[in-house]
Amino acid sequence: MAVSITVKGAKMTIRMAIPNKGRLYNRTVDLLIKSGLDFGEEWGRKLYITAKNQDIEVVFIRVQDIPKFINSGSVDLGITGQDQIINSGYNLEEILDLGFGYCRLSVAAPEKSNIKTIDDIKDGCRIATSFPKITKKFFDAKGKKVKIIEVGGSAEIMPYMDISDAIVDLVSSGLTLRMNGLVEIETIAKSQAVVVTSKDALSRSKGMITDIVSSIRSVIEAESKKYLMADVPASKLEEIKKLFPGVEGPTVMKIYGRDDMVAIHVVIEKNDVYSAVNTLQKMGSKGILTVPIDRMVQ
C-alpha cells in the first residue's frame, strides 16, 4: 500500500484530496482557507499545492476518485460526497459532516410510464446510472435482477432515448427530474459533503488529521453563530441570563461610571439574532452590536 504521509526532516506531510470542480468545489476551498490553510497566490492553476503555513499538501481530484485514493493510501484524507463513498464500497471513516452538498440518491422513472413504485420495476428492467455499485446492491437486496446501464452523467435523458426504463441519480430540489418528465420513486441514500479518511491514515498521522478536522469543525460551528454585545439594564440581568445561556452563559462586565447598566457579550445562533436584538431593545438595552465569528472551539 502506498503511504502518502511523508517525513521531511522530522516533519510529516499530510496529503488531502479535494474536488477539482463541480458543486462541492467552491464551498470546500472556502472552508479550507477559512480554516487557516494558506494556498498561496497561484493555486487556481495548479492540480496540487502545499499549504504555505502547514505541512499539508492539497491535491485536486474528481469527487468520484477520492474514496479510491484514500483506500489505497495515496491520499490521507479528503472531502467528497457521502454518495461517492457509499458507491465506492470501501470501508472508510467519515469523520466530519460539512453541512453542504445535500442531496439524495433516488430511483426515478418517466411520469408517463407504468413504473409508479419499486414493485413495478421487474426483472430485466433497464436502469441508467453513474452509481452502478450502489444501484446493484439496492436492487439485489430487493431480489430484482435489473440490467444496469452505466453512464458518465446525464442519466435523466436515458429513458427519453429509450436506453433505459428508469434511472438512479442524485436529486436535490427535484427540478431537473421534473424538467425531464421524471418522477422520484424511492430514496436509496441521503448524502452531504464530509471529511473522510481511513483507519490506517488516522493511526499513521499522529494526530495531524485530528488537528485538521478540528480546525475545519471550528469554522463550521462559527458559521452558524454571531457574537452579540450590548449594554443592558443591570436590573434585567437575571432575565437576560435566562434568554442567552451562551456557551457558558453571557460574559457580564461593569461599565465605568454606571451602576444601572452592565455590558454583556454572548455567542448566539444566527437565526436568533432578529428576536434577540428586538428583545434587548425592548428591555432598554443600548449599543447592541452583532459581529461574525471566524472560529469557535468548544
Ligand code: AMP
Ligand atoms: P459534481 O462534481 O458537480 O457532479 O457534484 C459532485 C457531488 O456533489 C455529488 O457527488 C454529490 O455529493 C453533490 N451533489 C449535491 N447535490 C447534487 C445534485 N443535485 N446533483 C449532483 N450532485 C450533487
